[in-house]
Amino acid sequence: MPTVCLVGPSDSGKTTLMESLVDTLGAHGTVATIKSIHHDIEPDTPGKDTYRHREAGADTVVGLTPSLAFQITPGGKAAAPSEMALLEQTVESLTADGYDFVLIEGFHDSPYPKIEVGERDDTEPPIVASGTVDTIDIEAVATSIADGTLFEGVE
Template structure:
């Protein structure tokens, strides 16, 4: 599996770009999975529901299965799992797009929009940020600057970087 990240500060447009990349890349015939890192507690279950009760009783993993999809809820007691551990649980695909995990060791595109944050670009300090996707003119970068509004071109860049396209 090839891994490529989409990083940036909060509200920069990461999720919108991810959505567009998944649609574009899957339309080209590639299989894609995504991983989204969040900084808050996640629970897809609701108190009182059967699967919630299974977890509360001590089940390590609970699978919710239906005709259209299934989800595996895994309880872990301890530190947050690192990206490698999360990736190891995925079924094989051509490409895994990772939103977040901005400090992990995989190639990334940084999403940056002027006026959204007062924080500086991450790219100059991280050699694994291979390009910046933005809607603002940026000068002086040593990596390609891509138009944030042209998801197909961003997808082209990622597919070339990962070796999925020439």
């Protein structure tokens, strides 16, 4: 499955590019995104039922609303054998769920192909495209992800 990372320094426009790319790539199939978060956040509302289920010791809590479904499972990066192992497991899970494309924000040191927004001096190859949020042609990148040409020559 086509998987690509959007990498770059803080405030370089990665999220803005992600929003445009998700919107455009959505015309070609289903898109899942993964975001590397470097600090703990609380994705659930303290005191609400799903939070209370989790605090009571549930291994996984699934919330189903009229318009959204979400799953909270303890562990995260700290509990995984490695950050890369968790990323690969997550990509495999999304693939198994039937998504056509996975876009990852962050993980500049992963083995996945990368679109570099701005410049970093520590991005691991392969870099398949680069530029700024204003110079990257979203339509062209989305089309080349969808038809696979963005990944030609990438192992």
